[in-house]
Each structure stands twice: as structure tokens, then as C-alpha cells.
Amino acid sequence: xxxxxxxxxxxxxxxxxxxxxxxxxxxxxxxxxxxxxxxxxxxxxxxxxxxxxxxxxxxxxxxxxxxxxxxxxxxxxxxxxxxxxxxxxxxxxxxxxxxxxxxxxxxxxxxxxxxxxxxxxxxxxxxxxxxxxxxxxxxxxxxxxxxxxxxxxxxxxxxxxxxxxxxxxxxxxxxxxxxxxxxxxxxxxxxxxxxxxxxxxxxxxxxxxxxxxxxxxxxxxxxxxxxxxxxxxxxxxxxxxxxxxxxxxxxxxxxxxxxxxxxxxxxxxxxxxxxxxxxxxxxxxxxxxxxxxxxxxxxxxxxxxxxxxxxxxxxxxxxxxxxxxxxxxxxxxxxxxxxxxxxxxxxxxxxxxxxxxxxxxxxxxxxxxxxxxx
Ligand SMILES: CCCCC/C=C/CC(=O)SCCNC(=O)CCNC(=O)[C@H](O)C(C)(C)COP(=O)(O)OP(=O)(O)OC[C@H]1O[C@@H](n2cnc3c(N)ncnc32)[C@H](O)[C@@H]1OP(=O)(O)O
Numbered sequence: 001x002x003x004x005x006x007x008x009x010x011x012x013x014x015x016x017x018x019x020x021x022x023x024x025x026x027x028x029x030x031x032x033x034x035x036x037x038x039x040x041x042x043x044x045x046x047x048x049x050x051x052x053x054x055x056x057x058x059x060x061x062x063x064x065x066x067x068x069x070x071x072x073x074x075x076x077x078x079x080x081x082x083x084x085x086x087x088x089x090x091x092x093x094x095x096x097x098x099x100x101x102x103x104x105x106x107x108x109x110x111x112x113x114x115x116x117x118x119x120x121x122x123x124x125x126x127x128x129x130x131x132x133x134x135x136x137x138x139x140x141x142x143x144x145x146x147x148x149x150x151x152x153x154x155x156x157x158x159x160x161x162x163x164x165x166x167x168x169x170x171x172x173x174x175x176x177x178x179x180x181x182x183x184x185x186x187x188x189x190x191x192x193x194x195x196x197x198x199x200x201x202x203x204x205x206x207x208x209x210x211x212x213x214x215x216x217x218x219x220x221x222x223x224x225x226x227x228x229x230x231x232x233x234x235x236x237x238x239x240x241x242x243x244x245x246x247x248x249x250x251x252x253x254x255x256x257x258x259x260x261x262x263x264x265x266x267x268x269x270x271x272x273x274x275x276x277x278x279x280x281x282x283x284x285x286x287x288x289x290x291x292x293x294x295x296x297x298x299x300x301x302x303x304x305x306x307x308x309x310x311x312x313x314x315x316x317x318x319x320x321x322x323x324x325x326x327x328x329x330x331x332x333x334x335x336x337x338x339x340x341x342x343x344x345x346x347x348x349x350x351x352x353x354x355x356x357x358x359x360x361x362x363x364x365x366x367x368x369x370x371x372x373x374x
Contacts, residue, residue, distance in 0.1 A: 047075035051087035129318030138173025143181035170221035179228020201352035235266025256359030
């Protein structure tokens with residue numbers, strides 16, 4: 001069979017083509033799927049549906065800022081001159097594969113061990129004197145949604161007042177965090193791009209302020225690669241433990257953006273101005289060992305023993321007198337606080353402008369249409 005490269009679909013001979021009735025049934029079946037098939041598959045379904053019902057893409061390309069319609073248009077347009085009949089067949093085949101996989105149980109794990117369905121993108125637990133805030137969107141590499149920024153703020157505020165001695169931020173799955181969820185920029189409010197940038201800058205400022213003001217020892221347990229804001233705020237943690245699988249990447253220029261999380265101030269202080277510039281201007285990705293050598297990471301552990309070693313150490317530290325730890329942190333942090341708040345305000349206001357720039361819009365559109373990866 002011929003391949004339609006962008007979507008990996010097959011074109012069959014006429015004898016095997018699905019009827020209109022099969023197609024109508026498949027359209028109804030999609031609504032009954034038990035599991036959300038994810039955006040990429042939904043985009044395929046959309047494109048095939050349009051091709052099957054209207055033929056090759058025949059509408060003007062939406063504007064650059066109209067992310068969602070432009071992504072849909074790209075998917076439809078990528079089907080080129082695929083015939084309506086072949087598109088119908090591919091749609092039916094895809095729905096039948098989706099229905100089969102949503103009905104059969106996952107073979108990976110025995111029932112007793114299987115992970116419960118994710119109900120929440122952030123999980124907060126308190127045990128052994130440690131409050132753990134866990135980013136829990138492993139399928140999206142723990143990218144931070146707008147709701148997660150709000151939830152992390154609330155979790156930090158609660159942790160600052162709870163009984164625990166130490167607070168930890170970590171991630172579920174193979175990533176620590178892939179930074180800001182780039183689809184946050186596609187939900188344009190009534191006030192348009194300007195209003196989106198204004199409210200995102202206000203939220204960013206509140207979010208970073210919570211890290212600046214956090215009164216107890218704050219530890220990052222970096223369980224895998226870290227990108228963007230999840231890297232920059234590490235400069236506001238007290239201790240950063242990383243697996244040797246972790247990497248540290250701040251691709252702000254690639255995204256038409258600029259540094260946040262006070263990194264324009266903390267990174268040059270931590271690693272010197274030229275190493276900081278290589279990361280923040282040129283997006284140089286550091287290995288865990290490099291980040292440790294440059295002072296951003298406290299200690300690197302082999303991935304195989306990472307969790308065991310780190311948690312054993314944190315449990316021991318959590319038994320130290322909590323007031324002494326708080327007071328020591330205050331002395332270390334207090335003389336810097338005013339400066340950090342000023343830096344945060346400036347970075348947030350520069351980003352507010354950046355988010356409205358063509359450079360930024362183009363970079364995000366490019367990610368969303370999956371033409372580019374870091
Ligand atoms: C209040 C607002 C404050 C804003 C503060 C600003 C912060 C700035 C930043 O944080 S800049 C950094 C932004 N992050 C990125 O640019 C990372 C983008 N992601 C990638 O480049 C890659 O996904 C990867 C390198 C992290 C991982 O690549 P890999 O091939 O291993 O995995 P996938 O690409 O297939 O990813 C799996 C699914 O996860 C989705 N995803 C990953 N990261 C993000 C993200 N940052 N935003 C949105 N979605 C993300 C990816 O799209 C895949 O989803 P799918 O399975 O539905 O396709």
C-alpha cells in the first residue's frame with residue numbers, strides 16, 4: 001500500500017474499501033470509546049473525517065495565532081489528494097483499532113500491581129516529616145498546565161504551615177518536568193493574546209514568589225530530564241538531588257522567550273556569567289554531572305539506586321530540629337529576598353512582552369504542529 005507520510009496511513013485498492021454505512025458506524029463508535037485516544041489520534045480522526053466527507057483540504061489556511069484551527073488544517077492538508085473512499089477506509093480501520101485496544105485490558109501489569117487511573121496532575125503526600133509534591137502527568141512528561149501552577153502554589157502554602165520538616169518536589173515517570181505546557185498558550189481568553197500574556201505573567205510572578213518565600217528546606221528530587229521553568233527555579237531550592245539520567249535544558253531563545261524563575265540572577269551567581277549565558281541564551285543542555293560541577297545540582301546518584309539513596313538521606317535529615325533548619329534558611333535567604341522579588345517582577349514583565357512576539361508565537365506553533373522538537 002501507498003503511505004501518506006505525515007500520518008502514516010495506508011491507501012488500499014478499491015475492493016477493500018469500507019461502505020458509507022461502515023463509516024457512519026465508525027463515526028458513532030468514536031463517541032463511545034472508553035479511553036481518550038489523545039490529541040494526536042484525535043487530530044488524525046479529524047483529518048480523515050474531513051477528507052472522507054469533503055475531499056482534499058479546500059479552505060484557506062488559518063492565521064498563525066489561531067493555533068488549534070491551524071493544527072487541524074495542517075493535519076487535513078497533509079492528506080493531500082487521498083481519495084474520499086480511502087480516507088473513509090482509513091477512518092474505519094483506525095476506529096476499529098482504537099475500539100479493540102480500549103476493550104482489552106492492558107497486558108503490562110498484573111491487576112493487583114496496576115497503577116490506578118491518574119485522577120490528578122499533582123499528588124501531595126506527607127510522611128516521615130517530609131511533604132512531597134509530585135508532578136503527576138507522566139504521559140506529557142509532567143508539563144505544567146495553568147491549573148498545576150495554581151495547585152503548586154496552594155501546595156507550597158499548605159506545606160509551609162504543616163508539621164513536616166522538609167518539602168520535596170519531584171516527578172512521576174521518566175521525566176522530572178518538561179517545563180511550561182506549551183498548549184497553555186492556545187487557550188486564548190476573551191481579551192485575546194494581550195490578556196493571556198497579562199494573566200500568565202501575573203501567575204508566573206505569584207508562582208516564583210512562593211519559591212522565594214518558602215520558609216522550610218526545599219529539596220528537588222530530579223528523577224529525569226528537566227526543561228524550562230523546572231530548571232530555572234532550581235536556583236531557589238536549598239538542595240537539588242539528581243539521577244544520572246537527568247539533564248537540564250533551558251531552550252528560551254529557541255522558543256522566542258527569556259529566562260524566568262530568577263535564573264537571570266541566580267544562574268550567573270551559581271555558575272558564573274559565561275556558563276549561565278551558554279544555558280540561558282544558547283539553550284545549552286547540561287548533563288547531571290555538568291550541572292553538579294557548575295553548582296546547580298548538589299549531588300548526582302546512579303539511576304538504579306537514586307530513589308533508595310535519596311529518600312533514605314531525606315528521612316534522616318527530616319529528623320533534625322525543624323526550627324533550627326527554618327532559622328538557618330532565613331539567615332541564608334533573607335538578605336537576598338528583596339533582590340529576588342525585584343528580579344522576578346522584571347523577568348515576568350519581560351516575558352509578558354515576549355509571549356506576544358512573533359518569535360514566540362512561531363516557535364509554539366511549530367511545536368504544536370510537531371514539526372520541531374528540542
Ligand atoms: C503561567 C505560565 C508560566 C510560563 C512560564 C514559562 C516557562 C518557560 C518554559 O518552561 S520553556 C520550556 C517549554 N517546554 C518545552 O519546550 C518542551 C517541549 N517538549 C519537547 O520538546 C519534547 O516533548 C520533550 C523533549 C520534552 C520530550 O520528547 P519525547 O520525544 O521524549 O516525548 P514527546 O515529545 O513524545 O512527549 C510526550 C507527550 O508529552 C507532550 N509534551 C511534552 N512536553 C510538553 C510541553 N512542554 N507542553 C505540552 N506538551 C508537552 C508531547 O506533546 C507528547 O504529547 P502527545 O503524546 O499527545 O503527542
